[in-house]
Amino acid sequence: MHVDPAERNFFIIGAALLVVFFVVLTISSVAYGIQLPAPEMRIDPRTINDPEASPFGLPVDERLRELAPGKYEVYMTGQAWAFQPAEIRIPAGSTLTIYATSKDVQHGFKLQGTNLNFMILPGQISKQTGTFDEPGEYTFICHEYCGVAHHVMFGKIIVEE
Ligand code: CUA
Secondary structure, three states, rough: OOOOOOHHHHHHHHHHHHHHHHHHHHHHHOOOOOOOOOOOEEEHHHHHHOOOHHHHHHOHHEEEEEEEEEEEEEEEEEEEEEEEEOOOEEEEEEEEEEEEEOOOEEEEEEEEEOOOEEEEOOOOEEEEEEEEEEOOEEEOOOOOOOOHHHOOOEEEEEOOO
C-alpha cells in the first residue's frame, strides 16, 4: 500500500503527540498530585439547614473550625448568589480543608493564584485542602454560571500575619 510521505509524517507526529500528552498527564498526576477532585461524600439536600445532620447546618460564623494549631476546616455552602461563609480568616502557615455543597443549583469554587478549584453541587460534598504560607487576601469566585447575579458571587480568604 502506498502512503504519501507527508501523510505518513502526519500519522507519526499525531501518534508521538499522543504519547507526549499521556506522559505529561501521568507526570502531573503522579509527581505533582494534580487530579480532578472527586465527590467526597453525598448529602441529602433536605437536611442541609439541620445542624444535627451536618456542620453545614451550623450558623455561618461557626462553620470554620480549628482542629489543631494551624489546621482548619470550613463547611461552606453555595447558594444563589453567595458563599457562606464569604470571608474566612486564618493565620499564615495554616492548612485549610474546605468542604462545600450547594443549597440550590450548581456553583463553582476557584481560589485565585492556587489550584483550589472544584464544583459545588447539590447533594454532593466537595473537599479540597490548601496551605496558606503568604499573608494576604485571596479571592474566590463562583465559576459555574448560576443565574443573573452569578458575577457577584465571590468571597475571600484572609491570611493574617
Ligand atoms: Cu454561583 Cu455562579
